[in-house]
Amino acid sequence: MMLGKGNLIKNKHTNMELEEYKMKLLGKDRLREVIDLQQHVYDNLPNKDVLYMDSYEDMLSDMEDGARVIGVLNSKDKIIAYRYIGFPGRDERNMGYDIGMQPEQMDKVVHLETTVVDSKYRGNDLQNLTLVAAKKMVVQEGYQHFICTVSPHNFFSLYNIMKNGLKIKALKRKYGSTEKGDDGLWRFILHSDMEKQILNPVDLVISKWANLEMQRDLIERGYIGYELHKDSQQLNYVKFEEAKI
Ligand SMILES: CC(C)(COP(=O)(O)OP(=O)(O)OC[C@H]1O[C@@H](n2cnc3c(N)ncnc32)[C@H](O)[C@@H]1OP(=O)(O)O)[C@@H](O)C(=O)NCCC(=O)NCCS
Numbered sequence: 001m002m003l004g005k006g007n008l009i010k011n012k013h014t015n016m017e018l019e020e021y022k023m024k025l026l027g028k029d030r031l032r033e034v035i036d037l038q039q040h041v042y043d044n045l046p047n048k049d050v051l052y053m054d055s056y057e058d059m060l061s062d063m064e065d066g067a068r069v070i071g072v073l074n075s076k077d078k079i080i081a082y083r084y085i086g087f088p089g090r091d092e093r094n095m096g097y098d099i100g101m102q103p104e105q106m107d108k109v110v111h112l113e114t115t116v117v118d119s120k121y122r123g124n125d126l127q128n129l130t131l132v133a134a135k136k137m138v139v140q141e142g143y144q145h146f147i148c149t150v151s152p153h154n155f156f157s158l159y160n161i162m163k164n165g166l167k168i169k170a171l172k173r174k175y176g177s178t179e180k181g182d183d184g185l186w187r188f189i190l191h192s193d194m195e196k197q198i199l200n201p202v203d204l205v206i207s208k209w210a211n212l213e214m215q216r217d218l219i220e221r222g223y224i225g226y227e228l229h230k231d232s233q234q235l236n237y238v239k240f241e242e243a244k245i
Pocket residue numbers: 012041045050051052113114115116117118121122123124125126127128154156157160
């Protein structure tokens with residue numbers, strides 16, 4: 001299924017080349033390429049904690065249960081970026097449980113799982129464009145909530161996600177394994193209700209993006225991470241009159 005097409009700039013900060021791209025839903029036959037791109041991006045990350053790697057087997061079984069992968073393909077049909085979205089339903093891994101969502105809303109949850117852009121193609125807004133395409137697709141199908149995790153150390157990703165209206169609702173460790181004695185990685189949990197109701201703000205606190213202790217304290221006191229400013233790296237935390245999800 002074709003989701004979009006256009007031009008982008010390869011190697012934006014060196015020898016800039018204009019190139020055509022297509023965005024489409026990928027089939028299971030291209031999952032190996034997706035995993036290869038993920039590995040390539042991971043190997044080149046300065047801070048590996050920002051990307052929790054999905055295995056081929058987990059993604060395959062999730063795709064068989066309905067998860068989708070939106071791929072961005074360059075002029076040679078090579079996958080240069082992807083966005084993986086899942087539909088957890090009533091499964092216990094639904095992050096609606098992490099943010100106290102009402103049980104009847106769980107079937108309307110879309111998980112924004114991993115997004116990866118090949119470094120040669122960064123700066124073309126692809127994280128955002130794939131999110132916009134995902135939203136258009138799932139809203140038509142009756143889904144209402146986007147939920148995702150973002151590492152507190154991944155400023156670019158946090159900015160792109162918050163720009164799309166997702167708000168910080170929790171800060172906790174995820175992807176750990178009790179059996180292995182692994183506590184997991186620190187993650188913000190962000191949520192947006194696409195049929196959102198207007199709430200009444202009662203207080204506003206400005207935090208530095210990197211001040212996690214302050215943010216944890218604010219979240220515990222019922223504040224929501226509302227807006228991230230790119231230049232100042234300031235995060236606005238807002239308390240609403242009624243913060244029911
Ligand atoms: C997060 C990510 C998907 C964003 O890619 P993107 O959509 O191309 O980013 P944007 O188009 O919004 O980039 C905006 C600016 O930030 C820069 N930028 C984006 N990601 C960057 C990164 N990881 N490191 C340094 N600069 C980065 C871009 O070059 C661009 O700068 P410019 O305007 O001067 O050209 C990409 O950095 C990435 O694949 N990171 C590794 C995997 C990851 O962290 N995924 C998210 C968690 S699942």
